[in-house]
Amino acid sequence: MRLSEQDHYYSAGVQRITLLRALLILTMVFAAGFGVLNLYRGLLILGAVELGVAFLSGILMLILQGSRYPQYWGLFYLILFFAMLITALVTAGNSRTVFVWILIIPIIAHFLHGRQLGLLLSLAFLASAWAVYYLNFLDLTLLGFTDMANVVASSVVLTGLIHVYEYSREKAEDRLGKLAATDSLTGLPNRKRLREVLDRTLSEAERTGAGFCLLGMDLDHFKNVNDQYGHDAGDQALRQVSDLLRTRLRRTDTAARWGGEEFFVLLPGTSSKGALQIAEAVRADLAETPIRVGGERLKVTVSIGISEYPADGREVRELLVCADRRLYEAKSRGRDLVVNEGGPGIGKGVTGPA
Helix, strand or coil: CCCCCHHHHHHHHHHHHHHHHHHHHHHHHHHHHHHHHHHHHCCHHHHHHHHHHHHHHHHHHHHHCCCCCHHHHHHHHHHHHHHHHHHHHHCCCCCHHHHHHHHHHHHHHHHHHHHHHHHHHHHHHHHHHHHHHHHHHCCCCHHHHHHHHHHHHHHHHHHHHHHHHHHHHHHHHHHHHHHHHECCCCCCECHHHHHHHHHHHHHHHHHHCCCEEEEEEEECCHHHHHHHHCHHHHHHHHHHHHHHHHHHCCCCCEEEEEECCEEEEEEECCCHHHHHHHHHHHHHHHHHCCEEECCEEECCCEEEEEEEECCCCCCHHHHHHHHHHHHHHHHHCCCCCEEECCCCCEECCECCCC
16 A cells, blocks of 8 residues: 555656756757857867757657657757767867866756666766766876866766755655645545546556456444544544554555545455455454544444446546445445445345355
8 A cells, every 4th residue: 555656757757858848949059059150160070960969859859749758768868968068079179168068967867867867877978978088188297187187076076966966856755745645644545646546547457458446435423433532532543444454455455545434445456356355354354343542442333335447437436436336325224334236235244245
């Protein structure tokens, strides 16, 4: 029941596409400008390379609009940009101040590819740039070695700073994402989070043909607990129920608090028969495990309804409505029951369909 990291990567991916588009626009403008300038200076190869990079940046802008793999195009852009800078460094008659553009590489690499891959790409590109600088610009004098030391030190410091920044940013974004997706009382995923996981599970099921089930759960007579013992006691009971779900369910399952005393549980890769067994185990565990409220031990029971994809619906809303309807069917039959496929239900010793 861990919060998936896929949403984090999806959110970061959207940000990186936006950044890549901005970089492509800037590259088109500046590469074209420097290309024309260098052609005028007589640096024909460098000018042609820069104009070519400007043209390819425009092509990449068009490709990005419908691409499912923007991370690969981001890597392609980084290689393209670096190749242009290396060409500028090795071009005779060009200024060594071109190296300042190399310092942009760690920033772009980290922003486009994240902390880990960004660091590896930065070090690989910087090492190549240092070698080119050494071969083309180093004077075998104390001043020359001082210049080389400044080049290496400045690029290493900048890479370290951007790496630390990206680490802090990723951690902060991860914390905020978890807060936004977590129910503050129980620590379970909230309604918003469950809908996101359901949408992704449905898309995967449509692609692979794998089924899944959804449990709708509601604590029985919970209003009486709040009225008799107070809302603090009710909150304590909800937390204990949530703890029971964490221990009973599989790591691949997702239990979420829907609101009030209602929960939903997503069971990926599970048939209706398997879901019924899991639901009955949860129902029985809760019925046999008194909830401690203050100094008293209270028996809390749960009614559960089950829906299955695709038998009960092919849309998230249809599955939620079906599970909810069967949940309240369980309540109308006496509570402390599991209702599946409209059968008589299981619970309190009642025999139902398997």
